[in-house]
Amino acid sequence: QDVEFFSNLATPAEQIHNKEAKGEHYLLEVDKPLVLPTGAKVRFLVTSADVIHSWWVPAFAVKRDAIPGFVNEAWTRxxxxxxxxxxCAELCGKDHGFMPIVVEVKEKADYETWLAERKAEAAQLKELTSKDWTLEELKERGDKVYHTACVACHQAEGQGLPPMFPALKGSKIATGPIKDHLSIVFHGKPGTAMAAFGKQLSEVDIAAVVTYERNAWGNNxxxxVTPKEVLELKQAESK
Known part of the structure; x- marks a missing residue:
């Protein structure tokens, strides 16, 4: 259907660190669930970008290992x-307990409405790529992206969890050449836990989070980085 999205844990950090009471679905909630229509036979293709995980939804009687370099399949209706x-049902690492899966199944008419809304959002995001953004606008958006996609490893104040997850506050990456900073966010770092976000985040969100990291926690x-620059990088990579 030409719709893509990146699903993240939605349980607030305050609950995880025992600063707030646990919610009803503690550690079993995401910002963007997988959405399926009722009555349709759905095929799952499952793989991994880093270590072995396992995609498990008990009510569907589906449990498939996600293995780097392999594609496993399953189906449900x-x-x-x-x-x-x-x-995740595979002991995959330190954040194993923070990898929920949420599937929302909608009646077919509601599913078609959801699909149309997602396509409209994708078209709007493409328009935002060509917008002339200000530094403050990118920092504000980047703050939200960072606290969704990056905070678990690099921590709220950019202090990281060395040696596995290096600090960004005052780091050579976040205060060095922009092209190096953009490259590591886009491509990741092989052999480490740093994932490649080039295919996971939009051009706008990559530009925003890099801009935020370069201007947060005293980096100043x-x-x-503009979305146009990220788009140019993506276009160059695809040639």
């Missing part, structure tokens, strides 16, 4: 609309 929850570089 759900006739009852509702919210179905699962999680005063420079910025």
């Amino acid at each position: 759900v006739d009852k609309p509702g919210i179905y929850r699962g999680q 570089k005063g420079d910025m």
